[in-house]
Amino acid sequence: MIPYGRQQIVQADIDAVVDVLRSDFLTQGPVVPQFESTVAQRVGSAYGFAVSSATAALHVACLALDLGEGDWLWTSPITFVASANCALYCGAKVDFVDIDPRTYNMSVEALEKKLEVAKKIGRLPKVVVPVHFAGQSCDMRGIRALAEVYGFKIIEDASHAIGGTYLGEPVGNCRYSDIVVFSFHPVKIITTAEGGMAMTNDPQLARRIGLLRSHGITRDRAVMTHEPDGPWYYQQVELGFNYRMTDIQAALGLSQMARLDEYVAARHSLANRYDKLLEDLAIVRPWQHPDAFSAYHLFTVRISNRPGNRSRRAVFEAMREAGVGVNVHYIPVHLQPYFSAMGFRSGDFPNAECYYSEALTLPLYPTLSTQQQDTVVSSLREVVKA
Structure with a gap:
């Protein structure tokens, strides 16, 4: 995995x-x-x-x-x-x-x-x-x-x-x-x-x-x-x-x-490569504000939940079955049971909830190899198009 x-x-x-x-x-x-x-x-x-x-x-x-x-x-x-x-x-x-x-x-x-x-x-x-x-x-x-x-x-x-x-x-x-x-x-x-x-x-x-x-x-x-x-x-x-x-x-x-700059540079290189490899796929890639230079802890894409598209859950499960450890960051905190007991409800923060319904985090870390990244991309491409 x-x-x-x-x-x-x-x-x-x-x-x-x-x-x-x-x-x-x-x-x-x-x-x-x-x-x-x-x-x-x-x-x-x-x-x-x-x-x-x-x-x-x-x-x-x-x-x-x-x-x-x-x-x-x-x-x-x-x-x-x-x-x-x-x-x-x-x-x-x-x-x-x-x-x-x-x-x-x-x-x-x-x-x-x-x-x-x-x-x-x-x-x-x-x-x-x-x-x-x-x-x-x-x-x-x-x-x-x-x-x-x-x-x-x-x-x-x-x-x-x-x-x-x-x-x-x-x-x-x-x-x-x-x-x-x-x-x-x-x-x-x-x-x-x-x-x-x-x-x-x-x-x-x-x-x-x-x-x-x-x-x-x-x-x-x-x-x-x-x-x-x-x-x-x-x-x-x-x-x-x-x-x-x-x-x-x-x-x-x-x-x-001592390797902080090296790590951030490696993350940016991988993120840039994801951007190029995924640009023709019907997903939303991370947007970077010009005021910020990200440390790129995560590379999170969005899988559209429009009718006719494969659901984010289906994509998640298929990627895991393909040996790619995708994740979801994050479940909105206000929807957690402990916070729901305080009175928070679905619909309180619509942008956060819409984002959560589509979010999928792809592997990203400095030692991720080109071969591994190619596997992630090819698996995602196959799963999304299916």
């Missing part, structure tokens, strides 16, 4: 991990801050905090922004559930903003209309979480302009997007947001096996994220309630979590960062 996504582990990665295994520190050692510094410098942010997953990063980001009971977080319905769950962890409520039908990112137009209504009824969001779907940045300049009018904070869910750019600058620099979150899951652009990172330029947010990922414990005398009892002393000053990343994971990530 050709998978839809796959990590690449080379000897340099293995050597980096083994070096840590032979060192004095497996966790809370020097490699985590090296990894954080490398990512922060690469994307142009002041601070980076490595954590155990992107979900953990979203959670501490919400807490750092004081999201809590009575507050609202808005995000895209086309995302993994973590983009919404992070609000629920904090006791806040969740709502969604429909997507742009071309980019599949949060629609700025839909956001503005929803904000106008929310202001009238006194239900403005405290936090908005735009999701850079498939690695292509949202219109962050437009979202930031609305934040300045309506007063909400912004967490960019850039889980798909490290290595991408927006308006010529790296995704992750926090120019248009308060916090940016990356994911390092094995199918993402680079991997630490499991892991994530929260980026910010705000020193106060940085202090809180650093505390919250590690039990709320500090050794910083400046934030203690009294002078330390001795050099061993620490204080818990907030209720935090054990969301730390190990040095083993950070070593893998640090090694992978």
Whole structure:
């Protein structure tokens, strides 16, 4: 089976991990801050905090922004559930903003209309979480302009997007947001096996994220309630979590960062080849906004559900039978049973639901061979035309 996504582990990665295994520190050692510094410098942010997953990063980001009971977080319905769950962890409520039908990112137009209504009824969001779907940045300049009018904070869910750019600058620099979150899951652009990172330029947010990922414990005398009892002393000053990343994971990530540009270039080369090979097929290929340079985490096509066409489900099942591990990204979050119990219904976000009914993710990862890609294309061509 050709998978839809796959990590690449080379000897340099293995050597980096083994070096840590032979060192004095497996966790809370020097490699985590090296990894954080490398990512922060690469994307142009002041601070980076490595954590155990992107979900953990979203959670501490919400807490750092004081999201809590009575507050609202808005995000895209086309995302993994973590983009919404992070609000629920904090006791806040969740709502969604429909997507742009071309980019599949949060629609700025839909956001503005929803904000106008929310202001009238006194239900403005405290936090908005735009999701850079498939690695292509949202219109962050437009979202930031609305934040300045309506007063909400912004967490960019850039889980798909490290290595991408927006308006010529790296995704992750926090120019248009308060916090940016990356994911390092094995199918993402680079991997630490499991892991994530929260980026910010705000020193106060940085202090809180650093505390919250590690039990709320500090050794910083400046934030203690009294002078330390001795050099061993620490204080818990907030209720935090054990969301730390190990040095083993950070070593893998640090090694992978050396190939970030290579990985993104390989993804673009494969995506461009898909575009050429599929241009005569009756499917919708991904559209790229000129303001963004995608990291191309996913290559998602749309199979038209018009009468007479083969259904997306039929295409999915036939592709799997042909040994091609296609996938679907994503089931709209508001249609999940847990969220339906909150009152969300089919029809609430029509662009997202229309997209979902047609979406099919094709294999895309740096080590996908030309032969494998040809197999994907020939299988899709045969299945769709059938």
